[in-house]
Amino acid sequence: MSSPSKEPLSSPYAKASANDKETGVSEIRETSQPSQDAQLEPKSSPTQIEPRIAELVKAPANEESRALEVRELSQPSDGARSGSNCSTTQIEPRVEEFIRAQADERDDRAAETSQPSESNGSTTQAEPRVEEFIRARANEQEVIAAEISESSHDAPSESNGSTTQVEPRVAEFVRQQAIGVPNIPVEDIATVFTRAVPAAPDARLLIHSDYPDGHDMRMNPAITRLSGITRGREILAVAQRLHDVYFTVQFSEPIELNCQVFYDPGSDDCFFINLSPEHIEVQLCGISDPGALFVLKSKKGQSVQPGIWRIAANQGLDHHPLFEFLLLEKPFNVSIHKANTPLIKRAADADVGKMSKRQRLENRMPAEIIATQSTDSLLSKSGSTETDLGSTREIVDKAAVPLLDLADRETAVIKVHPAATDSGTYRLQRIKQLGATRSTLVFSCRHSGLPKKRLVVKVLRYNGNSPLHLPIFARLWETEKSLLQDLKHRNVVALEAFDGRMFAIYLELLPLSLCRGLYSPFTQPDAHMILLNMSSALSYLANLGIVHNDIKPANIAYNPQRGAVLFDFGMACKIEERPGGGTPWYLPPDMIENKNRGLPGDIWAMGVTMLYVLQKIKMPERMTRGWNLRELVPPVQKESSAFVQMNDWLNIVAEKRAELNKKDLVENAVFQMLDTDGALRAAAGGIEEALKVPLKAY
Incomplete structure (x- = not known):
């Protein structure tokens, strides 16, 4: 075996090599008329409009937000005019x-x-x-x-x-005709919401519904039904919890309606999208601003600011006013403190000493709620206050996810509003950046809610440049979080905590990845353990119906004490789903014929990884240039550069496969993993069983 390389070692989360930047290795997945017996409360009581709501009612919608062109998430609308940025009908x-x-x-x-x-x-x-x-x-x-x-x-x-x-009277006439309701004074609607706000301190949305029996949202744990606010109509309070990146509004009566409100991590604004059937249009009207009227066809959306909005739906000539909602500002704020020492150690040590045995056990489990202490315990116990942190500084990019603004040794304080009952306050100190791609940033950190854990945080790099990108990032975050929170296996990275408000997931700190330079430094015992551990992980995932879709050295951590651990589930999906993206050198030949990967695709990728581990090839990403995966979408053009490059690479793999020693347990397993026929390729469970023998003295 060749001598180990002396090139710098790589963190398991480091993804942005020079070649990655050149070729874009890991690509982002391509991802109202109320009834007569249900009128508003009379204005006899001297209820005062809560200042926040009164301000929202007075403030006109932002002109730039109203001018946003609403397009299909996947491609621009066929009727879009070049150079036009306005979707509001004039x-x-x-x-x-x-x-x-x-x-x-x-x-x-x-x-x-x-x-x-x-x-x-x-x-x-x-x-x-x-x-x-x-x-x-x-x-x-x-x-x-x-x-x-x-x-x-x-x-x-x-x-x-x-x-x-637009002549104001005409705009107002059209607005009233479109919404289909009488001129209910804005002050009356604001009064109803004002009554509701104190009863729902955790709410991000308040929904005032015409059809209390028509919606399909009662089973959603984010919803609290408020009673005694107004007669004949229902008010729902929607909380923005730590694992909520959007909220779904569903009605089955009087019309089938499905809309989603996506929370923007860098702004108080949200993105409202119509996901109803193709024949249903949604009318979105800012009732305090006559000009804020948007008609959204299916799969189109609109950025909305805090304030009161009214929703109606059209199906052919039928018009259905449905509900109003109040969008409130974020119930939390984020501040960044410059580097200072000590940062959170005193508070963490003091709190750990006072924790019960049960609390210590809970801290060893993946957390669905990030902060286990209250605001006071985090910021003032044992003499540790916010003054112990460095001075605050302004967040540079206010539209982006705030955690992306952190520098090494700086601390972010995420703090819920005092009236909130949800425990979402914590402090996060960034220690060192470990890796970055076009869509993610990874750094090691200390988390005040998990003081005994060694963590890394993976943050999606949503910068707020286009609200149209918000649903894409939100769904990427939700997919990875949802998959990881159900996984419990020694050779799969452990999810420790998460925060959808920040597009962040907190993971166990792992050893270095298999990326150890141009040449592999691993011994035969290392290769045996790596393949045994990974076949065990892949067999576990296969039993759960999960495909990783991005197996490669950069996504496998290893040392002899911990073993091999698979991480980065950003492209993972269920077997029945069709993935997009990946890393070219690790894609199976099946990709050319039908773009099908599935479980055999993960086996192939692990086989290519093992060629590197066994020192049969150099690091694949540094042997040849990458190719554009979009050119491999069937029907594949055989004269395309991507087809030619991939064929050349598959020929190299075939040559190295032929050189493997079938009498060696590990090399024979790799030989079976690299069969060009996916149906004949070895399965993970079979490989694991074959390798479950005592390690020989190599």
Whole structure:
């Protein structure tokens, strides 16, 4: 075996090698009309509007936010105009005239068709058929008016050649017609929410529903039903918990509605997206601002600011006002303190000494709730206060995830508001950066809620540049967290804690990764243990129906004492799901034919990894240049550069496979792992059983 390389060792979480940056090795997965018996409370009581809500009612929506073009998450809308940043329908004067003419025509037709009332025979009453006709025409005119307005949106005014502005009365008329409710004073709605806020100190959203029996959200543990606030309608308080990156609003009556509100970690704003069936449009209206009216087709979304919003849904000509919601500011804040010593050691030692046996046992388990102590215990016990930290500094990039702004030895204090009952306060000191990719940042850290744990934190690099990216990052975080929290295996990294508010997951600190330089330094006993441990981990995952999708030396930690440990589940998925992305050198030949990987794909990737461990090849990423995986989407063009490069690489693997010694237990297992036919490739469980023999003296 060749001599060990003397190149710098690599952290198990270090991903951004020079070659990674060049080729983009690990890619991100491609991821209202209330009923008459359910009116608002009368204004007889002297209820005062809570200042926060009153301010939200007064403040107009941000112009730049209203101008955000709403596009498909996967691709721009076919009807999007180049250079346009506005999705709000603007109404010009000739549309106002059109609406007035339509109303006159509707009245004339109603008068001709209706029958006299039997009560007095004088005043013409509209019979039910006519009322239905009028309602249908009213809805139809809204659609036509919007289409005319949209087509003429960029047309200059005939009077002066400038862009036509919406006449306020017309905008208000259209807004009321679209929402389909009477002019309920904003102050009345704000009063209802003001009554609800003290009863829900943990709430991020308050939902005021017309249909208390129509929604499908009662089983959601983030929801608290508030009673006694208003008659005939239901108020739901939605908390933003540590594992919540979005909230789903679902109605089955009177219409099938599915929307999601994504929480922005760097802002008080949220992203509202319509995920209802294709034929259902959602109308999103800021009721305190007549100009904030958005019509969202399926899979389109809109950034929303804190304030009161009203939701209605359209299905053909049917219009369904559903609910109002109050979006509150984040119930927590983040401050960054410059490096200072001691940082959190005194508080941690004091708290640990006072912990019960049960608390110490709980701290050894993966945490669903990050902070186990209250704000006071974290910041003032045993003489440790915020003054023990360094001075605070301004967060440079306020739109990004705040933890991305931390430098080595600095401390972030994440602190919930005093009235909140949820335990989400803790301190985090960054020790040293371990790795970074285009989508993640990893650094070792100390966590005040887990003072005895040696941790690393993985933070998704959402920078707030586009709200359209927010759902992508949120789902990436949720997928990895959801998979890891159910995994309990010695050779799989342990999830210790998480914080969806920060797009952060906290993991056990592992030994160095297998990336030890251009040449492998590992011995035969090392190779045996690494393959045994990894086959055990892969067999465990296979039994759970989980595919890792990114097996490689950089994602496996190892030392003889701890053994080999698999980590980085950012691309993992269930067997029935189709993954995207990966690292080119470790993808199986199955990828070319049908883009199918699955469990055999993980086995192939581990086989290539073992060629490096056994010193049969150099570090794969440094042997050849990478290739674009998007060019391998079936049907694959065989003349494409990606196809040619991958074929060349597979030929190298085939040559090295042929050189393996089948009489050697480990090399024979690797030979079976690299069968080009996925159906014939060795399974993880079989490899594990074959290697469960006492290690020989190599």
